[in-house]
Amino acid sequence: MDWRDTGILLKARKHGETSAILEVFTPQHGRHLGVLRGGTSRRIAPSLQPGAQLDLTWRARLEDHMGAFTVEPQRSRAATAMADRRALAGLNAVTELLCFCLPEREPHPALYRRTEALLDLLGEQSLWPLGYLRWELALLEDMGFGLDLTSCAVTGASTGLVYVSPRTGRAVSAEGAGAWADRLLPLPAVLLGEGEASDADILIALTTTGHFLHSHLAPALRDKPLPAARAAWIDRLARA
Numbered sequence: 001m002d003w004r005d006t007g008i009l010l011k012a013r014k015h016g017e018t019s020a021i022l023e024v025f026t027p028q029h030g031r032h033l034g035v036l037r038g039g040t041s042r043r044i045a046p047s048l049q050p051g052a053q054l055d056l057t058w059r060a061r062l063e064d065h066m067g068a069f070t071v072e073p074q075r076s077r078a079a080t081a082m083a084d085r086r087a088l089a090g091l092n093a094v095t096e097l098l099c100f101c102l103p104e105r106e107p108h109p110a111l112y113r114r115t116e117a118l119l120d121l122l123g124e125q126s127l128w129p130l131g132y133l134r135w136e137l138a139l140l141e142d143m144g145f146g147l148d149l150t151s152c153a154v155t156g157a158s159t160g161l162v163y164v165s166p167r168t169g170r171a172v173s174a175e176g177a178g179a180w181a182d183r184l185l186p187l188p189a190v191l192l193g194e195g196e197a198s199d200a201d202i203l204i205a206l207t208t209t210g211h212f213l214h215s216h217l218a219p220a221l222r223d224k225p226l227p228a229a230r231a232a233w234i235d236r237l238a239r240a
Contacts, residue, residue: 001067002059005029006074008115010095012048014040020048022069023099024056027112031102034058034069044071049078050095051119080123086240087122089233090132094118096227097136101143101217111142129237130197133190136209145169145216147209149192152176163187164208166215185211199237206234 007026015021020039025031039048047054053075060067081088094115102108118135121127140146147169151158154176163172163184177184185208189195210230218226 001061001063001065002057003029004055004057007032007054007056008095008112008119009048009050009052009054010099011050012036012039020045021066022048022071024054024069025098025102025112025115026056026107027109028107029058030106030108031098031104032058033104034060034067036069036071044073047071047073047076049076049081051077051081051091051122053077053116077119077122084123084125086125086233086236087128089229089236090128091119091122092229093132093227093233094135096229097139097213100221100224100227101139108142111138114138129199129202130190132233133202133205133209136206136213137191140209140212140217143217143220145212145220147171147191147212149187161187161192164191166211169212169216199240203234203238206237210234 005026005028007024009022009024011023012020015035018038018040020036021033022036023033038044052073055072055074057070058067081091114135118131121131147164149171152161152173153165153168153170155173157173160173161171162174163177163181164187165172166185171187172184186204188201188204190197190201191205195201213226218224
């Protein structure tokens, strides 16, 4: 069994004396693990940083084996991330969430394209927070927990939407909320693709997407806690 694909390195850990186990995200083969022999060598180890773009070949005797990778580095994002603590925190949030959410070997090509585009924005401080928010919405959608913000779940109106139901993920208008308003999540204009998308509004939006990551997605994954890297990235954004 073998295949060739491009991929984003999510994680690398030492295996034995000279090898490494790589965890990558590819468009055609999803999140995939494999052993890279010689992965700790001086030649290749500096290229094995999270976020790196790799040309990958995977081989195994049987399909259900872990198998082995051979890799050729295509593009490193390490220098950009290391030069800016906020960029590094954002990169860690993305790679850790993908490790957390993605089932092994299940293709998610649309999410892959969005992830690649987002990581290419590393270092663009004015663009990254909004790009990340849109990526997190896409992640929820791909995992089956997408928000429906097109119309009010109560009245059917497509205007005056200011809340999100924490149970269904549907938008709710001020009129539709009534006495239940204090039990609903905020729906800032940035979640509707409107407004100026200030960092403050993005932080509010991330509390809403965070609810669905914590309360809907995580329980579906055997109640594993969300990676701390997401909270660290949001803290960096708040302090900025």
